[in-house]
Amino acid sequence: MAVLGLGLAALGRPEYLTVGHGGSLGADRSVGALRARCEQVCDAAWAGGIRWFDAARSYGLAERFLSGWLTGRGVSADRVTVSSKWGYAYTADWQANAEVQEVKDHSAAALGRQWPQSKALLGPWLSLYQIHSATLESGVLNDKAVLRGLTALGVPVGLSLSGPGQADTLRRALTVEVDGAPLFSAVQATWNLLEPSADAALGEAKAAGWTVIVKEPLANGLLAARGPATRALGERPDVTALAAALARPWADVVLSGATTVRQMHSNLEAATAPAPDPDRFAALAVDPETYWSRRSALPWT
Secondary structure: OEEEEEEEOOOOOOOOOOOHHHHHOOOOOOHHHHHHHHHHHHHHHHHHHOOOEEOOOOOOOOOHHHHHHHOOOOOHHHOOEEEEEEEEEEEOOOOOOOOOOOOEEEOOHHHHHHHHHHHHHHHHHHEEEEEEEOOOOOOOOOOOHHHHHOOOOOOEEEEEEEEHHHHHHHHOOOOEEEEOOOEEEEEEEEEEOOOOOOOOHHHHHHHHEEEEEEEEEOEEEEEOOOOHHHHHOOOOHHHHHHHHHHHOOOOEEEEOOOHHHHHHHHHHHHOOOOOOOOOOHHHHOOHHHHHHHHHOOOOOO
């Protein structure tokens, strides 16, 4: 069975796409307040047994917050797994309601800029560096300069996926080689009860020996709160949805996106919850095009 990890997307910047994010953060979204919150949630995650933490260059100050927490708590590199990502840049500059929150750039130049930044902050802890939201359309999997640049980093490399074409992108990535050797060894994909379309491809990645990481298991908060849409998930929809992801036979790590200690404690209960019948919630799945269209329309709060 997979283990829980903690993704820091909603803890490193004042606005994010998660439903209810603004209400969870409250009025004080200063750098100091978010740093303290990030450390509190990381403390709760650590106390609950979580040993995988995931960040990205575009997650505001998440890498800096995580580095400070690891240093302050004296966590050595052999006790934790840290992954991060390049390919998006955070551009909102902590401004509320910024029109543009982040900019995608999968060029070799962007890798050359962002890798040193990640390495400087996460240094000895960084165990995996990923292309952020790789797609076939971006061309990154055919960019020889990027692929060779990734081989020179000195750490395992992977890719995260987004969009209705996740499965196609993953299957292409499984064939990528540099000098006759497979380049990637890990994938981070969206899988949840609303959007399970990458299921078979993720099984293929696992069979190839890759580490498989699940992101957005609560569908950006849509599966976290009780209501008409989650009635089938029972009294604790977040626990049920996370338990469903943890039970996938190909999953290694399932990332919680908790933004409060209370949410973290609730999410942790999924690790010991009974695995739900995978067929029980099949009717919740929606067409991938519809799912990703709705996700792109979520407001930054």
